[in-house]
Amino acid sequence: MNGVHDMGGMQGFGPVQPEANEPVFHAPWEGRVLALRRAAGAWRKWNIDFGRHTIETLPPADYLRMSYYEKWFASTIKLIVGAGLVTKEEVETGRPAAGSKRETPPLTPDKVMPILKAGGPTLRETNAKPRFADGAPVRARDINPAGHTRLPRYVRGRMGTIECHHGAHVFPDTNSKFEGEKPQYLYTVRFEARELWGEGANPRDTVHLDLWEEYLDPA
Amino acid sequence: MNGVHDMGGMQGFGPVQPEANEPVFHAPWEGRVLALRRAAGAWRKWNIDFGRHTIETLPPADYLRMSYYEKWFASTIKLIVGAGLVTKEEVETGRPAAGSKRETPPLTPDKVMPILKAGGPTLRETNAKPRFADGAPVRARDINPAGHTRLPRYVRGRMGTIECHHGAHVFPDTNSKFEGEKPQYLYTVRFEARELWGEGANPRDTVHLDLWEEYLDPA
């Protein structure tokens, strides 16, 4: 989806404003949102790609206005309602529906550190051979899927060079739709800044993206 | 400027929602904003390109949230304060500063229809010959100016065909910065939808843009 989340190359957001001695959380509710999202995720009703797409499909003006944890909160509600863990009415009233069954949480305190330490690797075994060799020239495809994709607009149609591959990884475009992991080679592709931004760019500068095989054509 | 105003090709804003029997204005203040902008413009302190850029440089989240006339109102304040017609304090208090001189409005009722009927043509005489002939293949340049431009991102770097020229027109990129009208040939350029959006597009479809000579290279 060519959404407002696909920000690479936009201008007009003003300077970057670092904050001195920034705390991990600016208010306790931010940490609770992070924790709720993780604990609800332990029900395994969605995957990371679907979760990202849920944030991307927030109304665009809200996406720009909301803070990071506000977006997480809004998208968590979408996720748990969509997964049937809670109903919209329960979220609105703040109370379990009459007669609803009490569940047993899958994430207990003892499992927290093991789960955080394990993460969710996306590398998968494959028998396929990589289509592109290191150093090969490639062109990023001109695709404009309505759903989730990790091919940013600013490189589409542009020429780059394969730096290396990282083995086969879960493909977000299908995984986000629960259409399968479709693992395929993931490559680091180097683009000259001038290829992306024209002659105004410094000729020494490069931008590197990790792109799946399906995003690339030989050039 | 690659701002959020440069929306061509974005997705995720939902369906277009026509309104049955839409009134010219949805509230009287909308008409007053239109009129105030026009009447303030009669002081000739800015031009249309600078005016457009003033809207484009509203904070992006506001740009998406505000209605059309809210944007006009916010940008009109920026324009009249920036031009020194009023001060920020006067806008905030709603009262003329103590001792400020009372002006004489340049736009009187009798001039309204003549001015609206005349408009502001942007065609200019030129001795130059057009660089591109009808039917010539061209490529839109990869420029990313920080200021105002009328070359949308979605055609940059893409191949098109000259359909015709419209004579020399005022160049917005310089006019918006009060750096001169720099009139130059304006061409209608036809782009195949597939060149812009990839193989998913209908092979019969085309998108046509009016682009200044400086936006184009021979292809």
Place this chain on the structure above:
Amino acid sequence: MSHDHDDHGHDHDHGASDMALRVKALETLLIEKGLVDPAALDAIVEAYETQIGPRNGARVVARAWTDPDYKARLMSDATAAIAEMGFSGAQGEHMVVVENTPDTHNLVVCTLCSCYPWPVLGLPPVWYKSSAFRSRAVIDPRGVLRDFGLALPDEVAVRVWDSTAEIRYLVLPERPSGTENMNAEQLAGLVTRDSMVGTARVTA
């Protein structure tokens, strides 16, 4: 798309009454400073409420349908031909007319702001200025047309005109069948604003 922040809905209502007050305050200030003449403001509003609107464009279209010589002039120099009918000026200084045919459908948009041919169509409707229309018209024109209930067969080419400069576009829709006996005035009554932007056909 769900909107989880129902409690933010009030911003808009709050915003609307707030806007009326703020605009009134600015108008009062500019009048007091002698920067604007309130009667001129009234005249501008009245012009767009009563004189400059899509009935103008409908008259141009109807005449083109009934007067082959006029149509030829309109297609070769739209600005002059439209001025013949008394319509000209702001946001219509340089006009081009694009003609729908059985093979080709035209759609007008302004992706960068909301440019629109005011002298012939008046001020643009909210949907024309919406992010949804501005963003999708160039990448998914057929989807946009479906939002308007217009399903075009794949065989009909869609030409999208993105108003990136000061050229303004008016679509000359196809004259509907069954209107052979109608005069220009009657025909003008059939021509809708949307048909002249390209989001509708004219029906008899």
Place this chain on the structure above:
Amino acid sequence: MSHDHDDHGHDHDHGASDMALRVKALETLLIEKGLVDPAALDAIVEAYETQIGPRNGARVVARAWTDPDYKARLMSDATAAIAEMGFSGAQGEHMVVVENTPDTHNLVVCTLCSCYPWPVLGLPPVWYKSSAFRSRAVIDPRGVLRDFGLALPDEVAVRVWDSTAEIRYLVLPERPSGTENMNAEQLAGLVTRDSMVGTARVTA
């Protein structure tokens, strides 16, 4: 950029206290339904407040500066070398380390969301998640670095790493001169979070 709507400023304050109430309400609901365990929530928050943060990455960097064999392992298989130090897991499953040199400066961004190497750097700072950083880092990295007070000469190449997949990047900054006699623990004290994202250098 001026903001004409000062009266909308209240939204944010309103929003913040409102958010605390809404999050609390959701947490209470999920606990009552037995969907989440409040002690698990506490454990997650505590992990990111006390254990998972940029001191981890600083230890990796300091060891790479002082242990050539470790550095070789880190550059060839960062995930394994970082796991040696006890750091692994969510948002750091597949790590790559990129090294700054006198000729080359590396900068990490995620233009599509805010991907960041949590096990070594903790949760990302607000600026990393901001539209300003995400948008500009790829088109104007040198301007972004100037916002951080880092003016790079044209001769130094800038490599931007856009974290579009599940590979996470850690910048290995240059070891500052004058630190020849410092041990790994002392060196780790010099290494800032920003230096490992690429928006700062390490200074002695």
